[in-house]
Amino acid sequence: LSAEKYNVKRKDFATVQSSDVNFFKTILGNERVLTDDNDVTPFNIDWIKNCRGQSKVVLKPKSTQEVSQILSYCNEKKLAVCPQGGNTGLVGGSVPVFDEVVLNLMLMNNIVSLDEISGALICEAGCVLENVDNYVRERNLIMPLDLGAKGTCQVGGNVSTNAGGLRLLRYGNLHGSILGVEAVKADGIIIDCLKTLKKDNTGYHLKHLFIGSEGTLGVVTKVAIHCPVLPKAVTVGFFGVENFENILQLYKSAKSSLGEILSAFEMADRDAISSTVKNLNLPNPISDYPFYVLVETHGSDEGHDGEKLNRFLSKEMESGLILDGTVTSEPGKMQTIWNLRENIAGAGLRHGYVFKYDVSLPQKHYYELVPKIKQRLGDKAIVVCGYGHIGDGNIHINVTVPEYTREVAGLLEPYVFEEVSALQGSISAEHGVGFRKPHYIHYSKDRSALQLMHQLKTLMDPNGILNPYKVLPEEC
Ligand code: FAD
Ligand code: 2HG
Ligand code: ZN
Numbered sequence: 367l368s369a370e371k372y373n374v375k376r377k378d379f380a381t382v383q384s385s386d387v388n389f390f391k392t393i394l395g396n397e398r399v400l401t402d403d404n405d406v407t408p409f410n411i412d413w414i415k416n417c418r419g420q421s422k423v424v425l426k427p428k429s430t431q432e433v434s435q436i437l438s439y440c441n442e443k444k445l446a447v448c449p450q451g452g453n454t455g456l457v458g459g460s461v462p463v464f465d466e467v468v469l470n471l472m473l474m475n476n477i478v479s480l481d482e483i484s485g486a487l488i489c490e491a492g493c494v495l496e497n498v499d500n501y502v503r504e505r506n507l508i509m510p511l512d513l514g515a516k517g518t519c520q521v522g523g524n525v526s527t528n529a530g531g532l533r534l535l536r537y538g539n540l541h542g543s544i545l546g547v548e549a550v551k552a553d554g555i556i557i558d559c560l561k562t563l564k565k566d567n568t569g570y571h572l573k574h575l576f577i578g579s580e581g582t583l584g585v586v587t588k589v590a591i592h593c594p595v596l597p598k599a600v601t602v603g604f605f606g607v608e609n610f611e612n613i614l615q616l617y618k619s620a621k622s623s624l625g626e627i628l629s630a631f632e633m634a635d636r637d638a639i640s641s642t643v644k645n646l647n648l649p650n651p652i653s654d655y656p657f658y659v660l661v662e663t664h665g666s667d668e669g670h671d672g673e674k675l676n677r678f679l680s681k682e683m684e685s686g687l688i689l690d691g692t693v694t695s696e697p698g699k700m701q702t703i704w705n706l707r708e709n710i711a712g713a714g715l716r717h718g719y720v721f722k723y724d725v726s727l728p729q730k731h732y733y734e735l736v737p738k739i740k741q742r743l744g745d746k747a748i749v750v751c752g753y754g755h756i757g758d759g760n761i762h763i764n765v766t767v768p769e770y771t772r773e774v775a776g777l778l779e780p781y782v783f784e785e786v787s788a789l790q791g792s793i794s795a796e797h798g799v800g801f802r803k804p805h806y807i808h809y810s811k812d813r814s815a816l817q818l819m820h821q822l823k824t825l826m827d828p829n830g831i832l833n834p835y836k837v838l839p840e841e842c
Contacts, residue, residue, distance in 0.1 A: 368417040368801060369465045371770075376464045377834055379446040380481045382423050390425055393435050396619040398473065400424040409468045412461045413454050414720060416770070417801055419462030421448065428473045430548060430556055430587040437585065437831075438554025440467060441503055446831050447552075449581035452494065454515035456722055457800025459580045460523070463835045469585060471522050477501055478588065485593040486562035489523025491586045507593035510537040514708035522586040528578030530796030532609075532708075534627040535757035536664065537594055540577055546590035547573040551583075552560065553828035562590045575822070580798045581833040583826045585804075597629070597664035599671045602700040603679060605691035606655030610733040612687045613657055617756060618688065618728075620661055623678045627665035632707055634658045634753035635736065638764070639706065641749050642713035648706050651692050651699070659688075659756075660707050668695060710753050714766040721765040721778055726788045729759050735785055736763060742781070746774055760795035771815025783809040799837045807839055816842035 369376065385624045390399045400406050401423050410419040440447050446466040453460045462468060471492035478488040479537075484506050489498055496516040499509040511524060513531035523529075525547065528540050537543065546561040559573045576586050607613050613633050620631055636656050643650050652658075659676075665671040675693050682688040694700055714720040736752035743750060747765050754762040763782070767774050784794045787809040799807055808816065816839065823830070823838055 368419060368458065368461075370761065372801075374463060374835055377446070377830070379466075379831070379834070380444045381465060382445060385636055385836065386445065387423060388435065389439060390423070394425060394427065395434055395597040398426040398428070400426070401607050401692070406468075406674075409450065409470060410461055412458050412716065414456060414722065416719070417458035417463075418462050419448070420465050420611045421462040421468045422465055422731035424468040424470055426470050426473045430550065433469070433550045433585055433587055434554045434556050436469065436481065437552055438548055440831055441553045441829055442712050444829055444831065446834050447463075448503060448833055449526070449585045451475070451492065451520035451526070452515065452518040454519045455523065455527060456724070456797045457727065457794070457799060457802045459798055459800030459833065459836050463801060466834065471520060471585075471587075474522075474587065476719065480505060480593075481562065482507070482758035484562070484564070484593070486590055487593050488546075488560065488562065488588060488590045489521055490588055491520060491525070492727060493521045495519050495521055495524060506596045508751035510543040510592065510594055510840070511540065514711050521589050521591070525577055525589050526579065526581050527588050527798045528796070531756065532630050532632065532755070533662075534755065541574055543592050544573060544577055544589060545592055546587055547576045548588035549576045549584035549586045549758070552832050554827065556587075557584065557819065560588055560590055564592070571711060575826075578798070580800060580837050582823060582837045585832070597666065597667045599663070599668035600700065601663045601668075601672050601675045601693060601695045602703050603675050603691055603693040604651055605659045605661070605679070605682075605705045606652050606689040607657040607659055607687065608689055609656060613659055613756065614729060614732075615689045616659060616682060620678065623676055623681070624661070624663055627663040627671055627674065628661070629664035632660040632754065633756040634660075634707065634710060635733075635751050637749050638710050638753040641717075641766075642706060642710045645713040645716040646709055649702060651703060651708060652690050655689055660703060690786060705754075710751075710764070711762070713744075714749060714751075714764050717766040718768040719766070719770045721774065722797075723763040723765075723778075723782050724788065724795050724797040725761060725763070726759050726792040727761060727786065727789050728791070731789045731791075732756060732759065734789075738785070739763065739765065739778070739782070742777060743774065746777070753768070758795070779804060780809070786810075801836050804835075804837055804839045807837075808842070813842055
């Protein structure tokens with residue numbers, strides 16, 4: 367249990383009574399109120415099986431009105447609530463810690479409208495990212511974000527975590543792509559900021575409060591998002607590289623050679639790729655190298671784009687920055703390459719437990735921590751690997767061990783955060799703070815900023831019922 371593992375004390379919330387369950391049933395009917403242990407358990411456990419809550423009830427609203435009624439009731443009764451999307455979050459934010467009511471948005475999965483001229487899509491928060499992406503692709507558009515969890519994560523979860531992903535480099539982060547949000551505050555009041563306008567400077571930009579606040583300020587119920595045009599030509603290159611310094615040189619060169627068509631620049635070290643190949647039995651289209659780079663282009667002219675990427679490959683093989691590589695526009699082959707990259711996150715779980723660090727660092731220091739951690743842990747770790755969105759300065763460091771131990775946790779934390787802070791980095795680049803990191807947030811946020819966060823929380827959720835024990839540190 368998370369509470370015991372991380373030594374957290376339950377706050378003074380009410381406990382769900384049978385009268386509460388009956389009330390929920392009057393709003394949702396019997397089927398959408400889960401109370402059976404077997405039904406509730408999966409909603410209590412997070413994706414990496416690190417956090418486990420003790421909720422006794424899961425609610426599945428189908429409309430904003432239902433969310434509003436539920437929250438208004440819980441606020442009055444002082445029942446804590448854990449908003450939940452696809453439960454793919456990696457920082458323990460999506461599962462309860464104690465007996466919080468789980469409010470799962472999965473049944474709010476309708477697409478509301480799409481303006482094919484502007485690319486403005488409105489959908490309910492519980493839509494699965496991949497489903498929405500497929501829907502807009504049929505209409506010559508794409509979602510501006512993509513991530514390995516796309517088949518399960520929900521758009522509302524993406525917004526609430528300000529998810530980054532594989533193409534942030536090209537399409538920017540969600541603070542830029544989200545045109546509007548509808549959200550319900552802790553007291554049940556519906557905040558309608560669901561505009562589809564590109565320009566709207568009418569006062570405070572309140573939608574941003576809900577982007578990345580991880581369910582602590584409100585429950586996102588609908589989202590308006592700007593979808594870019596489906597690229598006519600997509601090309602993927604996968605390259606072997608000798609050392610990290612060469613990756614940086616390659617990145618600089620890719621920006622200049624590929625210019626506006628560059629849509630992803632990802633890296634992975636040998637251990638990340640070889641353990642994914644081994645654990646999940648996936649093919650590696652090139653042979654074994656110390657580092658790998660995945661470059662993707664999104665453009666409008668297949669011949670032209672493919673030629674550009676092939677020219678880049680030849681030039682950099684000649685310069686020695688690329689040791690070997692492959693470039694393809696065949697959908698199946700591109701998928702094989704992306705599969706290898708996207709599955710790194712899950713591959714380590716086959717060894718037992720994975721400590722995951724998701725940090726931003728100035729690019730020249732990007733890889734420094736990996737060898738340091740390797741040395742620090744010695745044979746206590748099975749694999750220490752680094753991979754991620756190098757174009758965005760965001761590295762994922764995964765440390766796999768047979769099982770979670772306090773000893774290894776103590777060697778890693780706060781060490782990793784101290785190192786990141788010393789390099790002026792961020793201790794959470796894209797996954798958020800959740801349950802795992804509130805007590806480390808000060809490594810990346812100063813006191814006055816944390817105080818303002820607390821003031822906002824008190825203003826928007828005075829009883830603190832929304833996702834307690836998450837994001838905000840107890841003291842600042
Ligand atoms: P959940 O995990 O259910 O919830 C995440 C947080 O948001 C929780 O705090 C929850 O309380 C809150 N929340 C969820 N829905 C709502 C709502 N409607 N209203 C208010 N609060 C809500 N993340 C990245 O940024 N980039 C990546 O590349 C990436 N790749 C991943 C790959 C894999 C294989 C996996 C498993 C995860 C990956 N993630 C990545 C992390 C995760 O998928 C994202 O954080 C995602 O946005 C979470 O969406 P979700 O619907 O699963 O939310
Ligand atoms: C990715 O980029 C995800 O693959 C997951 O953000 C990272 O699991 C991780 O460490
Ligand atoms: Zn990532």
